[in-house]
Amino acid sequence: MTVTAPQPTTASRRAVFPFTAVIGQGDMKLALLLNVIDPRIGGVMIMGDRGTGKSTTIRALADLLPEIEVVADDPFSRSPQDLDVQQERPGQTLPVARKKVPMVDLPLGATEDRVCGTIDIEKALAEGVKAFEPGLLAKANRGILYVDEVNLLDDHLVDVLLDSAASGWNTVEREGISIRHPAQFVLVGSGNPEEGELRPQLLDRFGMHAEIRTVKDPELRVQIVEQRSDFDQDPQTYLANHQTEQDALQQRLVEAQMRLPSVTLDHDYRVKISQVCSELDVDGLRGDIVTNRAAKALAAYEGRTEVVLDDIRRVIALCLRHRLRKDPLESIDTGYKVEKVFSQVFGVSLDAEEMAANGRQPAAVG
Structure with a gap:
């Protein structure tokens, strides 16, 4: 690619x-x-x-x-490989552009x-x-x-x-x-x-x-x-100085997208993610689904084809913290509740210093 x-x-x-x-x-x-x-x-x-x-x-x-390939005159920026476009214009040579x-x-x-x-x-x-x-x-x-x-x-x-x-x-x-x-x-x-x-x-x-x-x-x-x-x-000079880092990150994202379909998540981890959602009384199943997807995406970003415990730890608060609130007057959890239940279910200890650095502390503190 x-x-x-x-x-x-x-x-x-x-x-x-x-x-x-x-x-x-x-x-x-x-x-x-x-x-x-x-x-x-x-x-x-x-x-x-x-x-x-x-x-x-x-x-x-x-x-x-990165730039994407589109049908040049299409108002929806669809890909030339899009089946709907090919069915709309059978036998036609599609004008292709990059944007x-x-x-x-x-x-x-x-x-x-x-x-x-x-x-x-x-x-x-x-x-x-x-x-x-x-x-x-x-x-x-x-x-x-x-x-x-x-x-x-x-x-x-x-x-x-x-x-x-x-x-x-x-x-x-x-x-x-x-x-x-x-x-x-x-x-x-x-x-x-x-x-x-x-x-x-x-x-x-x-x-x-x-x-x-x-x-x-x-x-x-x-x-x-x-x-x-x-x-x-001096925007031009500043951008030029960061171009190497930009290119490297861009390439990393492209490779992660290609790797994502082959990433696996162990069944035991999936069960424990759902257990965390259940113990936090999260309504519906969106929390379970999103946490699974985010953990897989992080594994792909890190260059792996298998989700590890740290992947789940890094994403679970981001995926669940806003789903705990039942009353519109309640404030959104900082992530402390989520990580506390995560540590109990997965059997790992809380890193107090790291949580403090991320602003994830009990609501009563401060």
């Missing part, structure tokens, strides 16, 4: 801060990478303080990914028609025919759909996004026209808990939940500020 590395910058494309230069925020970066390796995980909800690099990191991830992975920002004020698509009024008036005008879900196919301040988005729009992300399809019924098109994307939501939380029913639909906090270490804060200043002053 040929991998096309992202170019440092061009006159027509805005320079993007490199993903490999983002300091700290390990949970957020890990969750994003695992969803790229296996989009079936179901997306990421990132909650944290203002100014902690949420949007910067998400855009950096989209820029990092960056789509990164679509969904504005808070977007209407359902803008998101899902609607009737092309201009064509209807000019030509007297009913035609479909694709929406943001069509543009996001095979890419990343990013919703900043998702906790402020109307619940019915969040439902639409989550349904499409889960099924991989978007169905539009408008004025006698029924359109169904692929909408396979990684859904990434971000927000500030001070501005409100998503309802537990909607939170559960996100595959993973990462909570990030403002860096407290003064030395690290200075390093972050200097990195950003260097990038702003």
Whole structure:
């Protein structure tokens, strides 16, 4: 498989801060990478303080990914190997192009028609025919759909996004026209808990939940500020200095995607994952499924074809912490409850120092 590395910058494309230069925020970066390796995980909800690099990191991830091959004139960016495209154009030579992975920002004020698509009024008036005008879900196919301040988005729009992300399809019924098109994307939501939380029913639909906090270490804060200043002053040089790391990570992601189908998870581990979910009283089976998928994706990312205990330990809090809340007024667990039950079920000891470093402490502490 040929991998096309992202170019440092061009006159027509805005320079993007490199993903490999983002300091700290390990949970957020890990969750994003695992969803790229296996989009079936179901997306990421990132909650944290203002100014902690949420949007910067998400855009950096989209820029990092290799270019994809698409049918040049297709509004859904479908692959030339897509069976639907081949059936629509039997015997035709498809025009092929390469493009960056789509990164679509969904504005808070977007209407359902803008998101899902609607009737092309201009064509209807000019030509007297009913035609479909694709929406943001069509543009996001095979890419990343990013919703900043998702906790402020109307619940019915969040439902639409989550349904499409889960099924991989978007169905539009408008004025006698029924359109169904692929909408396979990684859904990434971000927000500030001070501005409100998503309802537990909607939170559960996100595959993973990462909570990030403002860096407290003064030395690290200075390093972050200097990195950003260097990038702003000379983006081309800064990107060139990180190109080797970017290329290496890009290649690692491609190899992980290829390795993923052959990764296995021991039956005993699967049983214990479900036991953790049961003891935490997690509703439904999404927690079990997502934890299994995330552990496999991490094993593939680490270059292995078999899940080990450490893979499960690293992902289980990210997959389950947001599924524990029963009352909308409760705060989301830091991960302490999840890791405590994990340690009991799997028979391992809690690493207090590591948990403190990750901010996973009992709610009563502090």
